[in-house]
Amino acid sequence: MSNAVSTLNGASFEGYVRVEEQGLVGMITLRGDLTSKALAKAVKSATGAAMPGQGEIASGDKGRVGWMSPDELLLIVDHAAANDMVAALTKALAGEHALAVNVSDARTVFRIIGAAAREVVAKVSPADVNALSPGQLRRTRIAQIPAAFHMIDEETAELVCFRSVGKYAFDLLKDAALPGGEVYL
């Protein structure tokens, strides 16, 4: 079997915040009726997380679950566990109008770490990043590309984009994080 390799193989950049690509991260897109009890139960048993509310991201012992739209969730899990999790979800949701797909290798994940993490993300996105508290997920764009991000804590942002534009996102974040580009600090 071939070796899975992430977009930038864990590249990082030290600017006035640290930007790092997260390597292999498991990700599952789950579409279905988010009000369904069966779906909530399947998500709970897969990740340990409760069903997130509108615009939220919930955490469990086996992963995080982000609310992407009224009928879509993003499960962020261990890369090696994603395939089995998709199989388990598909089995548990056999009677539901739902679909689980392993999209791990179609995405790139970054963390932006430092006191100015919010500022760096805010530079490249139209979202009100300062109003985004940990536990909230925002799906928007960064410069020319779609992205979703949330604050893991006050000084760590996690950002997800499509793999095909992973290098663009990294270059963009590096540029926003260049020393000398501080706005408030």
Add this chain to the structure above:
Amino acid sequence: MLILECPYCGVMADETDLHGDGEAHLKRFGPGSSDDDFEGYLFMRKNPKGVHFERWRHASGCGKFFHAARNTMTLEVYGTYLAQTLEPPKAIIDAVKAKHPEWEGYK
């Protein structure tokens, strides 16, 4: 900058997160319709200076279509509402009338 609240996500999304999709509440005329109706459906659009109802899509967010009532002259937004409606809901009509008692109404 135009800012609309996505009724699905509850986020205030600015214009660059959205995609405008033209006039709202068009009635489709397909096979079997008269030439005039079909032409109207394809090409004839309102272009008011003032209160207007539009379709928008939360393109870089949830991806859903929704409706917005806004003023093309002042950029004032009266409200946004779900795509699954054939005409503006009462709350939106009331919001417009509160601002513009002289408004002749939808249609």
